[in-house]
Amino acid sequence: MRTQKFNIFKNVDKPILFIYLALVFIGLANIYASEVDDISKSIFDFSQSYGKQILFIAAAFLTAAVILAIDKKVFASFGYVIYGFFLIVLIAVLIFGAEVKATKAWFHIGSFAIQPSEFAKFATALALAKYMSTVKSKTIGFKNKITPFIIIAIPAFLVMLQNDTGTALVFSAFAIALYREGYISGIFLAFAAIAMILFVLTLLVNEFYIIGGIAAITLIISLIIRKRKPEVLQIIGLGIVLAFYVYSVDYVFENVLQHHQKERITVLVSDEVDMKGPGYNLNQSKIAIGSGGIFGQGYLKGTQTKFNFVPEQSTDFIFSTIGEEWGFMGCVILILLFIIFITRIVLLAEKQRSAFSRILGYSVASLIFFHFAVNIGMTIGLVPVIGIPLPFISYGGSSMVAFTIMLFMFLKLDTNRLERF
Amino acid sequence: MYIKKQTNAYFNRKFIVIAIFMATGLIFIVRLFFLQVVDPSYKLSASKNILRYITDYPARGLIYDRNGKLLVYNEPFYDLMVIPGQVRDIDTTEFCSLLGITRDFFNDRMDQAGEFSMYRGSVFMRQIQKKSYAYIQEQLHKFPGFYVQPRTLRNYVHPSAAHTFGYVGEVGPGIIKNDPYYRAGDYVGISGIEKYYEESLRGEKGVRIKVVDVLSREIGSYQGGRFDTASVAGKNLHTTLDIDLQLYGEQLMQNKVGSIVAIEPSTGEILTLVSSPSYNPNLLVGRARTQNYRKLQRDTLKPIFNRALMAQYPPGSVFKVVNTLIGLQEGVVQPETRYSCPGFYHSRGITVRCRNHPSPLDLTGSIKYSCNTYSTILFRNTIDQARFENIQESFTNWRNYLESFGLGSIFNNDLPYALSGLVATSDYYDRIYGANRWRSSTILSLGIGQGEIGTTPLHLANIAATIANRGYYITPHVVKAIGSPENKNTKFNEKINVDIDKEHIEVMVEAMFQVVEEGTGRFSRIEGVEMAGKTGTVQNPHGENHSVFIAFAPKDDPQIAISVIIENSGYGATWAAPLASLMIEKYINGEVNRRWFEQRILEANFINPENQ
Known part of the structure; x- marks a missing residue:
């Protein structure tokens, strides 16, 4: 038994571990494909992004091993400390950080750059899990209800100040964890979803058709449930609110959103967008993916990839490389891997004995899901272009290490489930 | 729970x-x-998306002479490029016969191109001439992956001034590594002003992105040319050369080894820079360049070697000009000082021989008749001054004057690959003879410009220009304006003073005038032009002496300062001085009237037949 103590992988969930390794490998192979211009070059060229990615992966593996080796109580005990530390770092980056593409989100250390906002995600997850696990349902009052939102809002706000709206939006992923814990009702979630769909619809279709549609649906539902008077009133009230919302979308779009944010939405919903301008990325990405066909062009054979048609191809648009070279089959396999991955994390979370572990598990799944949904969604034109990486796949050290940390913290806590006392 | x-x-x-x-x-x-x-639709878009980057090479800047005459221009040609990754199902036999190449050549080039990159264009065949281009271009659509890239080559109006222009060649791997501007197959100035003014001459490359279909046919500009950049033509160079004088100089130097350097004293502008023998600059252009270069390299007369900047000769008697000025400045000699000359100078077993001339001579006379005895005494007196504690100190003092004339160092001007010449330091003598074991008698040959001293023709012409300017020079250079003639090259316009007072220089100007009027240079006198000069004969242990002459004219309003060296030809007065006088006559009068005089120089042949 004593020797087994040193096996850090004992009781670590093997399917998760396997998928993790698979994703990391897929990422590296495709970064190489998207960056290398001469296939005779070695992947171990550390001046190139694929070579650097190998270093990042090594760092991630090392971090994972350390997390598996340390005492799992540490995560809960130091939850607030880690959270506080990263809040300070987020403030520091605003003051001392380097400006890259108009965002102030990076620390430059030697030839490497670190993006603290990536690490702030798991720090927030820790603090959230810590706080919510100490709240007992009977005592849930206004203060207890509002605190989780504040825990999420502070780092999100600081990231927003870095002018990195994409990463700030990621913090909304915690809504899924909050929903599971009962802090958000299903109606709220559905409402938010409807609001988002309506927002996009409004920009696509004349708003009066939509208001008409809302009126019609409200009327039909009211007629069906006409015997339950209070609910009819509620539905009519909701209908009126939605109508006003749709009416105001145009106003919000024209007056509240910044120019580049407007453009990103316009490219998505309009056919007449200028493909040379803001629509360029998305169009090229779609061409690359579309040219993949069923089985793809073959590894390292994608012409769109090779000629660098798609900007940011090793980072935010890595999925276009996969789409071109591996085709529909490759894409489906990757999507299934991700879905199995996060579903299994959720299922494992449900099996946890402590609320802390469960909430952390949900947070991890939510964050990975959000990145997955937005990143792939944008490359295939379903979501506005928001520059966030595809976890474990995209090029980048901060993202790789931070996602590995959060995943292995949960895996470490999960080993508890199988340990016998 | x-x-x-x-x-x-x-x-x-x-x-x-x-x-x-x-x-x-x-x-x-x-x-x-x-x-x-x-x-x-996306698959179709992708096939349309195959782009071809055609570099828009700017025309290299033209080169003009000081009077706006065109000297160097460009001629178009075409490189056949290949993108190996796009080459599909081509009829290799037909392709080879179209280009007139062998199958092996084809395979070789494809392998090389593939090694560079499968997806980027590399040169398949260089420098296709205009007439074959039209034919090849017509057939090229049958061969996807191949396209032509327009380029230009240098062309020279006159087969002249090759050393000054330098030449243009393909960039080597070293340059490509250090300068991201260059790609393999690009051209870069390798020597001369082509090298020094490379950044002005080359302009700015542009790129045109063409969309091509799977058969490699151009469909049109990519996105209406939105990402295209226009090339910016290279800037023209307006040189200081007077091409007529340059051509005349080269003509006079035919069948002779040596150099002519002519400078406009007031500006430091080099009017003529002849290194003989030279070569036709058109030889070092295009595909034949490497082959021709090797041929020139094997030539025993070293035509590539730029003697005007790199040949270091002891200056001989023309150095008396500098040496005497130092004596005047140091006060060891006055214009009236006389020494008698028995036809030689003897001290401690060393004898310096002199030629037959009136004796005793004053300072002017010593220059006029180039008296070795006078110069040696003067030199020894300069070094043996009592105010110096030891010989190192006094020698260094003497040497500092030479440095102020620019001797022993390169000019850092716009002519790359010049040599500094040699001016020994006192340390050098210490090493040879031991500290303080040498004295003025040990080094007395320096007084007559022999021994441990080497100067290039450019240095000598600069001495003439300095005296013409009465005590200063402007770094000699060959480009006066870049871009337009109005955009003056201001890099070389600083007056550099020598450590000699003007009054002493006036004495020397008069003495040098006497050289031409009545002295050693009297045969080279030009009617109606007041020329000041100094002859020199450089002792050559390997054969006939080198003939040297420096001069400037007109004496009181100098337009031209010149140095001429003709190797293995004998006395300065016999060959170098007449040649220099012809150059001056041509420059100042615009034509040469002394036909027989000119004929004599043109016919002279000092190239040893066995060297040819």
């Missing part, structure tokens, strides 16, 4: 969460199915 119960309150919500995950995945898969399998 309480917690456990509470969690179960929302236990069912996990299904909703998982349902959201699944739905998202499903939406993506459906969307991808349409994008990748059903909708063909």
Whole structure:
């Protein structure tokens, strides 16, 4: 038994571990494909992004091993400390950080750059899990209800100040964890979803058709449930609110959103967008993916990839490389891997004995899901272009290490489930 | 346990969460199915998306002479390029016969290109001439992956001034590594002003992005040319050369080894820079360049070697000009000082021989008749001054004057690959003879410009220019304006003073005038032009002496300062001085009237037949 103590992988969930390794490998192979211009070059060229990615992966593996080796109580005990530390770092980056593409989100250390906002995600997850696990349902009052939102809002706000709206939006992923814990009702979630769909619809279709549609649906539902008077009133009230919302979308779009944010939405919903301008990325990405066909062009054979048609191809648009070279089959396999991955994390979370572990598990799944949904969604034109990486796949050290940390913290806590006392 | 119960309150919500995950995945898969399998429009777009980057090479700047006459221009040609990754199903036999190449050549080039990159263009065949280009271009659509890239080559109006222009060649791997501007196959100035003014001459490359279909036919500009950049033509160079004088100089130097350097004293502008023998600059252009270069390299007369800047000769008697000025400045000699000369100078077993001339001579006379005895005494007196504690100190003092004339160092001007010449330091003598074991008698040959001293023709012409300017020079250079003639090259316009007072220089100007009027240079006198000069004969242990002459004219309003060296030809007065006088006559009068005089120089042949 004593020797087994040193096996850090004992009781670590093997399917998760396997998928993790698979994703990391897929990422590296495709970064190489998207960056290398001469296939005779070695992947171990550390001046190139694929070579650097190998270093990042090594760092991630090392971090994972350390997390598996340390005492799992540490995560809960130091939850607030880690959270506080990263809040300070987020403030520091605003003051001392380097400006890259108009965002102030990076620390430059030697030839490497670190993006603290990536690490702030798991720090927030820790603090959230810590706080919510100490709240007992009977005592849930206004203060207890509002605190989780504040825990999420502070780092999100600081990231927003870095002018990195994409990463700030990621913090909304915690809504899924909050929903599971009962802090958000299903109606709220559905409402938010409807609001988002309506927002996009409004920009696509004349708003009066939509208001008409809302009126019609409200009327039909009211007629069906006409015997339950209070609910009819509620539905009519909701209908009126939605109508006003749709009416105001145009106003919000024209007056509240910044120019580049407007453009990103316009490219998505309009056919007449200028493909040379803001629509360029998305169009090229779609061409690359579309040219993949069923089985793809073959590894390292994608012409769109090779000629660098798609900007940011090793980072935010890595999925276009996969789409071109591996085709529909490759894409489906990757999507299934991700879905199995996060579903299994959720299922494992449900099996946890402590609320802390469960909430952390949900947070991890939510964050990975959000990145997955937005990143792939944008490359295939379903979501506005928001520059966030595809976890474990995209090029980048901060993202790789931070996602590995959060995943292995949960895996470490999960080993508890199988340990016998 | 309480917690456990509470969690179960929302236990069912996990299904909703998982349902959201699944739905998202499903939406993506459906969307991808349409994008990748059903909708063909993106696949078509992709095939249209094959782009070809055609570099728009700017025309290299033209080169003009000081009077606006065109000297160097460009001629178009075409490189046949290949992108190996796009070469598909071509009829190799037909292709080879179209280009007139062998199958082996084809395979070789394809391998090389593939090694560089499968997806970027590399040169398949260089420098296709205009007439074959039209024919090849017509057939090229049958051979996807091949395209032509327009380029230009240098062309020279006159087969002249090759050393000054330098030449243009393909960039080597070293340059490509250090300067991201250059790609393999680009051209770069390798020597001369082509090298020094490379950044002005080369202009700015542009790029045109063409969309090509799978058969490699150009469909049109990529996105209406939005990402195209126009090339910026290179800037023209307006040189200081007077091409007529340059051509005349080269003509006079035919069948002779040596150099002519002529400078406009007031500006430091080099009017003529002849290094003989030279070569036709058109030889070092295009495909034949490497072969011709090797041929020139094997020539025993070293035509590539730029003697005007790199040949270091002892200056001989023309150095008396500098040496005497130092004596005047140091006060060891006055213009009236006389020494008698018995036809030689003897001290401690060393004898310096002199030629037959009136004796005793004053300072002017010593220059006029080039008296070795006078110069040696003067030199020894300069070094043996009592005010110096030791010989190192006095020698260094003497040497500093030479430095102020620019001797012993390169000019850092716009002519790359010049040599500094040699002016020994006192340390040098210390090493040879031991500290303080040498004295003025040990080094007395320096007084007559022999021994441990070497100067290039450019240095000598600069001495003439300095005296013409009465005590200063402007770094000699060959480019007066870049871009337009109005955009003056201001890099070389600083007056550099020598450590000699003007009054002493006036004495020397008069003495040098006497050299030409009545002295050693009297045969080279030009009617109506007041020329000041100094002859020199450099002792050559390997054969006939080198003939040297420096001069400037007109004496009181100098337009031209010149140095001429003719190797293995004999006395300065016999060959170098007449040649220099012809150059001056040509420059100042615009034509040469002394026909027989000119004929004599043109016919002279000092190239040893066995060297040829």
